[in-house]
């Protein structure tokens with residue numbers, strides 16, 4: 001899969017007169033990218049810039065050369081976002097319909113939608129949830145459904161904001177296995193450092209800036225040392 005380049009150029013995000021991100025410049029080309037750091041450091045904000053959910057106050061973000069401030073609709077088709085709270089994402093009363101919803105918006109016909117829904121549910125080992133009512137699912141089951149809805153749309157980049165917080169060990173290991181297998185780029189914001197094991201690159205965000213940028217092991221060591229200080 002040809003992965004789009006993501007570029008942040010001198011990005012500052014100001015919220016209520018406070019710089020939540022400060023002059024961040026990055027080029028992201030790798031397939032597995034982690035974002036770690038303390039609570040409130042700016043990780044979610046950084047991840048939301050990538051599909052135009054948050055726009056820079058200063059500077060610009062480009063996905064495959066397209067500015068997120070100008071091409072948000074097109075970029076959102078190519079950059080899927082899995083929210084921390086799946087309730088923000090699940091729309092339809094039935095699980096299979098929820099996964100089909102995004103596919104319908106993409107213009108897929110009923111037959112292809114059904115096939116993709118079944119295929120994605122099976123891939124994530126949640127075929128047994130297909131006919132369940134979304135609101136009766138446990139938090140972890142909802143998180144898996146939200147993940148399935150994004151994977152079904154086959155975007156070339158998937159951004160995950162703390163995807164494992166509600167998952168039990170089995171689903172967490174399942175998540176890790178799925179992310180390893182995805183042909184897409186995965187950008188994962190997490191406090192769960194173990195899932196970053198095989199990642200190509202990890203960004204450590206501290207106080208609105210990227211304090212460390214490198215392979216997973218030294219990045220985790222940097223963050224651990226910073227946290228202990």
Ligand SMILES: Nc1ncnc2c1ncn2[C@@H]1O[C@H](COP(=O)(O)OP(=O)(O)OP(=O)(O)O)[C@@H](O)[C@H]1O
Nearest residue numbers: 015016020037038039040041042043044045046205
């Ligand atoms: N829309 C907003 N309105 C007000 N403050 C905001 C908004 N978005 C972010 N912030 C503030 O910006 C800072 C960074 O938030 P962000 O959610 O990016 O942090 P985070 O690193 O993801 O934290 P956590 O690990 O706790 O999820 C926080 O202080 C947060 O309160």
